[in-house]
Amino acid sequence: MNTEELRTPLGEKWLTTMDNDLLVVGAGIMGVASAYHLKKNNPNKDVLLIDRFPSPAQGNTGRSNAMFRNTFSSRDNQILSDASIDFYLHLQNELEIDIGLQPIGYLWLMSDGQLSASEPFLKQMERNRIEIRRLPREEVKRLLPGLEMSFESNDEAMLMDLPRIDGGVFGPKCGRLDPDKLVRFYAQEFSQMGGRVAFNTNAEKLLVGPSKRLGLDGEPFVWQDSRIEGVQVSGSMTGELRAETIVLACGAWGNELLEPIGIDGHVKAKKRQLFTVPAKGSDRLEALVRTEGFNPLGLLPLVILPKARVHFKPVSTENEFWIACEDEVNRPYIDIPAHDLEGYKAEMDFYDTSVRPVLSAYFPDFRNARVKAMWAGLYSYNTLDFLPFAFRENNLIVVGGDSGSGIMKGDSLGRIVDALYRGEDDALLYGDRPVRTSKIGFEKRDVEREEWVI
Amino acid sequence: MNTEELRTPLGEKWLTTMDNDLLVVGAGIMGVASAYHLKKNNPNKDVLLIDRFPSPAQGNTGRSNAMFRNTFSSRDNQILSDASIDFYLHLQNELEIDIGLQPIGYLWLMSDGQLSASEPFLKQMERNRIEIRRLPREEVKRLLPGLEMSFESNDEAMLMDLPRIDGGVFGPKCGRLDPDKLVRFYAQEFSQMGGRVAFNTNAEKLLVGPSKRLGLDGEPFVWQDSRIEGVQVSGSMTGELRAETIVLACGAWGNELLEPIGIDGHVKAKKRQLFTVPAKGSDRLEALVRTEGFNPLGLLPLVILPKARVHFKPVSTENEFWIACEDEVNRPYIDIPAHDLEGYKAEMDFYDTSVRPVLSAYFPDFRNARVKAMWAGLYSYNTLDFLPFAFRENNLIVVGGDSGSGIMKGDSLGRIVDALYRGEDDALLYGDRPVRTSKIGFEKRDVEREEWVI
Numbered sequence: 001m002n003t004e005e006l007r008t009p010l011g012e013k014w015l016t017t018m019d020n021d022l023l024v025v026g027a028g029i030m031g032v033a034s035a036y037h038l039k040k041n042n043p044n045k046d047v048l049l050i051d052r053f054p055s056p057a058q059g060n061t062g063r064s065n066a067m068f069r070n071t072f073s074s075r076d077n078q079i080l081s082d083a084s085i086d087f088y089l090h091l092q093n094e095l096e097i098d099i100g101l102q103p104i105g106y107l108w109l110m111s112d113g114q115l116s117a118s119e120p121f122l123k124q125m126e127r128n129r130i131e132i133r134r135l136p137r138e139e140v141k142r143l144l145p146g147l148e149m150s151f152e153s154n155d156e157a158m159l160m161d162l163p164r165i166d167g168g169v170f171g172p173k174c175g176r177l178d179p180d181k182l183v184r185f186y187a188q189e190f191s192q193m194g195g196r197v198a199f200n201t202n203a204e205k206l207l208v209g210p211s212k213r214l215g216l217d218g219e220p221f222v223w224q225d226s227r228i229e230g231v232q233v234s235g236s237m238t239g240e241l242r243a244e245t246i247v248l249a250c251g252a253w254g255n256e257l258l259e260p261i262g263i264d265g266h267v268k269a270k271k272r273q274l275f276t277v278p279a280k281g282s283d284r285l286e287a288l289v290r291t292e293g294f295n296p297l298g299l300l301p302l303v304i305l306p307k308a309r310v311h312f313k314p315v316s317t318e319n320e321f322w323i324a325c326e327d328e329v330n331r332p333y334i335d336i337p338a339h340d341l342e343g344y345k346a347e348m349d350f351y352d353t354s355v356r357p358v359l360s361a362y363f364p365d366f367r368n369a370r371v372k373a374m375w376a377g378l379y380s381y382n383t384l385d386f387l388p389f390a391f392r393e394n395n396l397i398v399v400g401g402d403s404g405s406g407i408m409k410g411d412s413l414g415r416i417v418d419a420l421y422r423g424e425d426d427a428l429l430y431g432d433r434p435v436r437t438s439k440i441g442f443e444k445r446d447v448e449r450e451e452w453v454i
Numbered sequence: 455m456n457t458e459e460l461r462t463p464l465g466e467k468w469l470t471t472m473d474n475d476l477l478v479v480g481a482g483i484m485g486v487a488s489a490y491h492l493k494k495n496n497p498n499k500d501v502l503l504i505d506r507f508p509s510p511a512q513g514n515t516g517r518s519n520a521m522f523r524n525t526f527s528s529r530d531n532q533i534l535s536d537a538s539i540d541f542y543l544h545l546q547n548e549l550e551i552d553i554g555l556q557p558i559g560y561l562w563l564m565s566d567g568q569l570s571a572s573e574p575f576l577k578q579m580e581r582n583r584i585e586i587r588r589l590p591r592e593e594v595k596r597l598l599p600g601l602e603m604s605f606e607s608n609d610e611a612m613l614m615d616l617p618r619i620d621g622g623v624f625g626p627k628c629g630r631l632d633p634d635k636l637v638r639f640y641a642q643e644f645s646q647m648g649g650r651v652a653f654n655t656n657a658e659k660l661l662v663g664p665s666k667r668l669g670l671d672g673e674p675f676v677w678q679d680s681r682i683e684g685v686q687v688s689g690s691m692t693g694e695l696r697a698e699t700i701v702l703a704c705g706a707w708g709n710e711l712l713e714p715i716g717i718d719g720h721v722k723a724k725k726r727q728l729f730t731v732p733a734k735g736s737d738r739l740e741a742l743v744r745t746e747g748f749n750p751l752g753l754l755p756l757v758i759l760p761k762a763r764v765h766f767k768p769v770s771t772e773n774e775f776w777i778a779c780e781d782e783v784n785r786p787y788i789d790i791p792a793h794d795l796e797g798y799k800a801e802m803d804f805y806d807t808s809v810r811p812v813l814s815a816y817f818p819d820f821r822n823a824r825v826k827a828m829w830a831g832l833y834s835y836n837t838l839d840f841l842p843f844a845f846r847e848n849n850l851i852v853v854g855g856d857s858g859s860g861i862m863k864g865d866s867l868g869r870i871v872d873a874l875y876r877g878e879d880d881a882l883l884y885g886d887r888p889v890r891t892s893k894i895g896f897e898k899r900d901v902e903r904e905e906w907v908i
Binding site: 159160161162208214218220221222223224226255258259260261262263264266268270307308310325326327328329330331332333334335336349353354355357358381383384442443449 | 613614615616662668672674675676677678680709712713714715716717718720722724761762764779780781782783784785786787788789790803807808809811812835837838896897903
């Protein structure tokens, strides 16, 4: 994208004065959605958005699989995602803003045992009018002729203990979008409303000061009230950016700023990898991309296999598949990730030993497929209940912990951040759905733990 | 203490075999209480307790203030502490085992505003039969003649915005004990029941393996079930200690073992400091140690001041005071603390600028008191709700997160670890009090957040 249009010359005003109202740190989905809703609802406030990268969505938002779904077991996740998806559909369909949204759907393939274990969660979705469809074995077989349903004579599959497929669960209000386009929408609107953006500006450190300055060396002492005065930055600007209120939307990197001042950022990160495989050159894989019967686009949905949550989606514009898997056990948690994104490289070996064997057992057409590109990003966990959080401590607001579903809840979280800023008890999500802001904080956290994780 | 009596020669049996039943890592209060209850209730099981230090309680248990109280706002904390205290009282009074227990009580001094804000929590205590006494201003004044109750003409106190004292809250089932003696009791009993102990044995790494080994290079893969096979150790032994079940009771150091294998240890650590001041040489401070009217021992209780939770207790055996304070804001959280305990040194400057000004404003007799000794330890937070946790993942049990109150809940937590091991839904705390084991885990966590924190 052309980032010049977002870059506003920043005068001295922004440095070392206390005149600024709001500083948002991080131009990933959480940061831009927050900045947008803050500026929209507080038009007279100065809002500055900074990011260490040269343009928005260059951290983990841009590296993610950028899928969306409303099919969560947790009532709270259902609301946060469903309202955000409605807003994104509104953008794409009513305002005709291209955010690359394709409602291809999600398809979970399962054994009988897994289907029964899922039933309580599916009932929870239906009770809350989250649309799902149960597909019997025969329908799955008919729609996906290239799928192996069982493995009686496949020694490798038996060794891997791969479950047979007895049916499927389909979520129609699910799909993919283009994270760059979505983030650009928020950032451009923010900019047009008068919000300021500074890229290549790294937040090095939060500056803590006393609420009432006494002029003593070493303030604030433990007997003083304190507040966050601003952020020390380097890069395009070097100095102290001061603001009345600071919003941290740094995803996996949040602890880096929060731990040194003794606030728990409540996130842990793990590397997650994506592998792309071209459909071009294989008639069968090209046909798989264009699988009919699931959505009006005539595309295969995101397919989640019944082992290690290996999943893949078609990217029709590129005529390719993106493949990933759940990668939990033995994959280290990182508390303060290194900045060096080179260290987040995907591992070919991981695809070969962990992903491909499962994928090609169920879909033999992938057996000889070659990986075209691969990359990794950081999945930012809130290990407590796998729901995002937004909390306020004095003049600091922190948003994050999306646990792999930041994009699909981003709009709702931006609205909650704005409500926290305005001191509202409730945030009004898209579609006029009220949500208590304290619900996703920590002091009065009141959410259902998510059980339907990919 | 003489640690030789605890050291059992460990044969090859302990290394590289799968014959061991239970391995407990960490000989602080959580580890020894767990080892004791595990061995007691599973006498036929081999239980090995290891610790990196040359004797037990040399980590943060031994560095703590070693106080106990049952005066929590959270019903769950009340039960965990009250039952543990009952067990400790039973040891000291009925079994006549000296654990240095002195029920001196806790005294919170407060302003009117603080007293009203506390009232809901006090009511919660009374509802649950946690004994507390409200002391009116006049009684506080009578019992503590050396206390400054207000600061109209004290500029420094006004600058620090010190609240006046309008009354107090006293908890009689609170006090101090000797952590070395308590831990020695558990370790010796454990040893006499046939438990084995290995000191100077550092757990370097948890060994993850597949539940069903296929003999492939790189196991376990994401499509395999896995388990913790053991612990790689160095020190008195070097090699792989294998066990059917592993219990981690490493306090602030837990993340070091858990993060690399992708399990959140749910603890963050902060440095907390203790300063000792002799009473000897000051008639007034000696008189303060021997304040009558609070407990049958004729000793001052632990006194908590109404600012920054500065608190101090008398140590009558040494004729001195131990002084500390709440040290939250701007004190960094540490996720994986360094082993180098030299780095945990107390800071004289912190006492001078943060602790002493508050203490000597309320108790001017401390104005000229000199610090005799000081040290620091790591306060191991569960920032979620400030209650401890014990959770099981497959064959791994993790206990910790006591948030500064490990000793006073240690016995209850040891019993819960044992119940988790035996797969019991309920643990029976001392005094036949049942507690659901899942309550303090994370999957079905069901505890009241603690609001009455020191």
